[in-house]
Amino acid sequence: MASNAPDREVCALCMGFGVLETAQGRIVACRCQAAKRAEDRLRAAQIPERYRNCRLENYKPLPGAPQSQTVARLRALKFVEEWPGSSRGLLFVGPVGVGKTHLATAILRSLIEDCGVRGMFCDFSDLLERIQATFSRTNPDNADDVLAPYRDAELLVLDELGARRQSDWVRDVLYGLINTRYNRQRLTIVTSNFSDVPAPTGEETLVGKIGVTVRSRLHEMCDLVTLEGRDYRAVLAGKA
Template identity: 30%
Template sequence: MEIITRNGIKNLKVSDENKKETEYSRDKKCSVCGKPYMKNNMLPDEIINILGDKIKYIPSCKCHETFYEKKIEELSSKSDHERALNRGGRYKNFSPMDFKFINSTFEKAEITDNLSICMRYAKAFMTKEIHTGLIFYGNSGTGKTFNSACIGNYLMDRGKSVLVLNLACYLTNLKAQWSSMETEVLKKISECDLLIIDDFGAEKITDWVLEKVFLLIDTRYKTEKPLIITTNLEYRKDENCDIEKIFGRRIKDRINEMCYPLCFLGESRRKGAEESFLEIILY
């Protein structure tokens, strides 16, 4: 490379013969490792005189290179994480997630056999392509909704999209508000990574309800994506049970094919107002 100076044309290429011994700055040092800056021998004195002292000395280490590379990696990782969280949370406004649901996590749970299974399922969801869902059945207050919420929150915190539907609320909204946008609603149901249908069977059954429930489950079935169902109804895979009596064989067969059953036994763990009040004033 050549430049024109007052004294004529100068060749900027530094030959081996003209290489100078490294000169180090007495004042400028690396803020990371403390090594002194060295004189910039890549440019001739003429250029340094033109551009000033700011380029006269340059780092003799690679600390700043490494620092900026790390910063770029951190920003990229942060951006990826934010995109994942946005994807995971984009259904929250659509789902009726109450305070209890959002605050249900594995960390706050009492370890049970069913909870251990749910934890393994949630962890597998992050590393494998999952097609099989779960159906939690048993008496009310035994932890079915809590366990499903633990799975849902675990996945959403890690960027998975989870849609939660209380079946009775879903059907009410479908009739009152969503009738003109049912296609869009079903599209969301088909797209999310996990669908949770809570309190399955608490609604009054009509032909319209049976049609909409089958369409809901069948939409999920066709995508080969998992769903979790919680219900107080009796469920037996190979025998006639409450779910078959109420919803019919067609819906029961879909659930049989899509979901692994977990039975929740025991008395209700939900605290009454009296018990909660006594805890407040006595402890």
């Protein structure tokens, strides 16, 4: 009977056994196993499909883009090159579509593929929804099950911080996550649309969205990288 399983290329070196015998008769892991482990780590990281092709190499500031984009890319490259030497993560802040999530996911992917890092991507709104779903009686998970991988990840990308309407509950979840990572000295890369400095136009600031206790910890955990510029999505759509 024909199988519905997708054809997987069998490694020509080990014929799919995953191990090889050296000339001295020692059994060693085949190099395809390292690639397989990297694939497993990438799958576990849950980087959204949309950001699958984002690399630091293909983040190209548009002609005339503010210098902050070039600086942000260099800062991202430095973070990757220094791994595991960095003691602080990064906080990418800026308006919509300037490439904050692109850079953050590119760092995560690069470290997972090349440095064996166990990292996770977490969209903050999505996390809250998944925690809320555990409140239903029919859901076997509890909030701790949902949060644990993000608390423990060697590197966490926390995307869209402050995007959700704040409530005491939202602040508690965020504080619990950030404070645990702070105490465990885990590296975190954060993105947010909210400026760290009050704007003269009176728009909401990051501290207004996440509260002083979380902002204080992030000061110590992350270097601030501010991006400016046009919305790349609108540029791609020919609207800017």
